[in-house]
Amino acid sequence: MQPQLKSKVRCTDREVGEVTKVIMDPLSFEVSHLVVSMNGAGERQVSMGSVQTVADDLVQLRSSSSEIMALPPFKRDDYVTLHEIEVPGLEKHVHVTPGEVLVPLPELERNVKRRKFFANLTYVMGLFIGLPLVYPVLKYLMKPMYAPFDNGWLKIGNVGKVKAEDTGTQFKFIHKVKEAYLPEAEIEKNVWVVKATPAVLEKVYQGKDLEFRDATGKTIWTNKKDMPYIAFSGKCPHLGCGYKWRKHKVLGPVFLCPCHVSIYDASGRVLEGPAPRPLDALPIQVSASGEVQIIDMEFKAGTKVQSRMV
Amino acid sequence: MSHTPSAGTQPTVVEKVFDFVDERVGLKLLAAKMLNESVPGGSRWAYVFGSILLFIFIMQAVTGVLLMFYYVPTADHAYASTQYILHDVDYGWFLLSYHFWGSTAMVVCVFAHMSQVFLWGAYKKPRELIWLVGLLLFALVMGFGFTGYLLPWDQRAYWATTVGVEIMDKTPLIGDFLARLLKGGATPGQMTLSRFFVIHVMVLPAALIAFAGLHLFLFRCAGPGGPFRGTPVELKAKTDYFFPRQIWKDVVGMAVVFACICALAFWEPVVLLDEATPDPGDYHPEPEWYFLFLFQHLRLKMFSGEFGQFLGAIAFPSLLGALLVALPFIDRDSERNIFKRPIALTLWVMFMVSILIFTVSAIINREFLD
Numbered sequence: 001m002q003p004q005l006k007s008k009v010r011c012t013d014r015e016v017g018e019v020t021k022v023i024m025d026p027l028s029f030e031v032s033h034l035v036v037s038m039n040g041a042g043e044r045q046v047s048m049g050s051v052q053t054v055a056d057d058l059v060q061l062r063s064s065s066s067e068i069m070a071l072p073p074f075k076r077d078d079y080v081t082l083h084e085i086e087v088p089g090l091e092k093h094v095h096v097t098p099g100e101v102l103v104p105l106p107e108l109e110r111n112v113k114r115r116k117f118f119a120n121l122t123y124v125m126g127l128f129i130g131l132p133l134v135y136p137v138l139k140y141l142m143k144p145m146y147a148p149f150d151n152g153w154l155k156i157g158n159v160g161k162v163k164a165e166d167t168g169t170q171f172k173f174i175h176k177v178k179e180a181y182l183p184e185a186e187i188e189k190n191v192w193v194v195k196a197t198p199a200v201l202e203k204v205y206q207g208k209d210l211e212f213r214d215a216t217g218k219t220i221w222t223n224k225k226d227m228p229y230i231a232f233s234g235k236c237p238h239l240g241c242g243y244k245w246r247k248h249k250v251l252g253p254v255f256l257c258p259c260h261v262s263i264y265d266a267s268g269r270v271l272e273g274p275a276p277r278p279l280d281a282l283p284i285q286v287s288a289s290g291e292v293q294i295i296d297m298e299f300k301a302g303t304k305v306q307s308r309m310v
Numbered sequence: 311m312s313h314t315p316s317a318g319t320q321p322t323v324v325e326k327v328f329d330f331v332d333e334r335v336g337l338k339l340l341a342a343k344m345l346n347e348s349v350p351g352g353s354r355w356a357y358v359f360g361s362i363l364l365f366i367f368i369m370q371a372v373t374g375v376l377l378m379f380y381y382v383p384t385a386d387h388a389y390a391s392t393q394y395i396l397h398d399v400d401y402g403w404f405l406l407s408y409h410f411w412g413s414t415a416m417v418v419c420v421f422a423h424m425s426q427v428f429l430w431g432a433y434k435k436p437r438e439l440i441w442l443v444g445l446l447l448f449a450l451v452m453g454f455g456f457t458g459y460l461l462p463w464d465q466r467a468y469w470a471t472t473v474g475v476e477i478m479d480k481t482p483l484i485g486d487f488l489a490r491l492l493k494g495g496a497t498p499g500q501m502t503l504s505r506f507f508v509i510h511v512m513v514l515p516a517a518l519i520a521f522a523g524l525h526l527f528l529f530r531c532a533g534p535g536g537p538f539r540g541t542p543v544e545l546k547a548k549t550d551y552f553f554p555r556q557i558w559k560d561v562v563g564m565a566v567v568f569a570c571i572c573a574l575a576f577w578e579p580v581v582l583l584d585e586a587t588p589d590p591g592d593y594h595p596e597p598e599w600y601f602l603f604l605f606q607h608l609r610l611k612m613f614s615g616e617f618g619q620f621l622g623a624i625a626f627p628s629l630l631g632a633l634l635v636a637l638p639f640i641d642r643d644s645e646r647n648i649f650k651r652p653i654a655l656t657l658w659v660m661f662m663v664s665i666l667i668f669t670v671s672a673i674i675n676r677e678f679l680d
Contacts, residue, residue: 026348026546027542027543027546080342080346083339083342083343084339084342084343084346085342085343085346085347085348085551086343086344086346086347086348086530086533087348087533088530088531088532088533089533106348106546106549106550106551107547107549108352108548108549108550108555109550109551112554114554115554118553118554118555118557118558119553119554121558121561122554122557122558122561125561125562125564125565126561128565128568129564129565129568132572136400136401136404136405137376137401137405139400139401140376140379140399140400140401140402140405141376141379142400143380143398143399143400143402180380180391180394180398181380181387181390181391181393181394181398182387182390
């Protein structure tokens, strides 16, 4: 049987202490040494060769207590516990309960000063592989993220469709989009056109022409402050839903967004609800025959300041 | 070995987080178990291939996922989206070429890994199961190569698949069913592309992850074989742990493989042929180079005619596979030294030489076809 932990250890002359640890040989899977606590005088590592008999709670040694005391103190750092290593099959041969079963560290693993150094070198190699990929992968993923703006004029219909002043009229139009490798696709979008009375016009333009600039700051188009037709982007400036022209019980006819109930008047001003800014007016021109053209723009939703996305 | 902070210093935030997790899941013991695996006879450069394969697979998964950001598996857009990746998306050419050369590196390293296990006699008792699961992983890797090849939907892709599926069709009894199952019909088309895509990006990766996990588990159960020379006492004297020396060698190996794949991607980036069509035009269909030896041996006279075709396309490769499966059960001698296993050594040399001959002759044959 294998010596049990906490067994008393008796030498030829007297009892010297108890078994505190057991050391297994990873090759033979046998117990090779006992570690004996010398009743407070340090621990000694005793070879199984010195063991005469093993009983349930007693280990009888062949040596005398002075011989055991003369052994060098036990060096714990030269061992690892069975839990910390992987020796296939070894655990099946352990019949020592309960406590620390040790296995000697291989010669090559003792006093390895460079453990930390090796670990760091491993990280460095990982960085060597990972870092060069960061920039290319980011650029790769970013390709479609910042497409240039399309400032082309789109025909959206005739003003004859607008029946009354200061009233929202929806104009549907087709925006042709060429996305990546796909053939050109036709996307159906809409804007709301208002034929504004001078009072409403004043609320929209506040006495100033409205200039539209491209990314470089160059002016693309100016909406004259006295041109009565206004086109609002069909996207609610709150969180991008599509709003409608509706009759409100208290406020009368208004632009109303069904998502979070932002309410705007005919000039696009926020009357109620969470919207952070008025509706977005788009570049608009009306020909002599009444044909309406716009530049389709989309602005970031949820911000106080207008910032163009499309 | 322990992470206990030295006396007198406050634990850092990282140490606190580590200790928090450790208290709950026993991270330190787990890490110790993982890293303190005895390597009999000590760490060696020869042992790096398994780790390298794991690394290549992870990189294939990363680049593959990135490619899927733009690629669409439809017959009308697969080619255009691949060209878009190659020509329009920043560094798309690099990621696609890395994925392509990574697959080649995978096959090369699988051959190296298997050869090493064969020559070291590491498939013998008690490691038979590791060998069997390893063979399955080998089949999965070849499956990755075969299914991935179709995805760009160019002429090379289309024809390699056409021929490959025709070969499968020659399996007795179930061949026709298998070929139709894979093609999703009678001829290659959208259904084939969808099926190959799903197999390539879902089925095979899931299977590979599962079986690679099993492979590692079995490996940990049996332990590394160690060198085939030396007494147990000599081996014990040279034994060290997986960390740090073997991990260090593995990581250097990975870095070298990474650099090689990058270099190949730079010097030989992927170039597509024309979009796939059932008219080959001037194109001479040919599979990827690691299938060339299989392709070439079907040109031999002895494999002509319906029966010959069955022999060459089905019977011969199946026999080879069956032999590999049976290997640990046929070869039960515990001797692992390859220089004392003349039959094994001869077979390995013959196999490698014939692969070399067939591959080279397939390359030489190209000139006669032009």
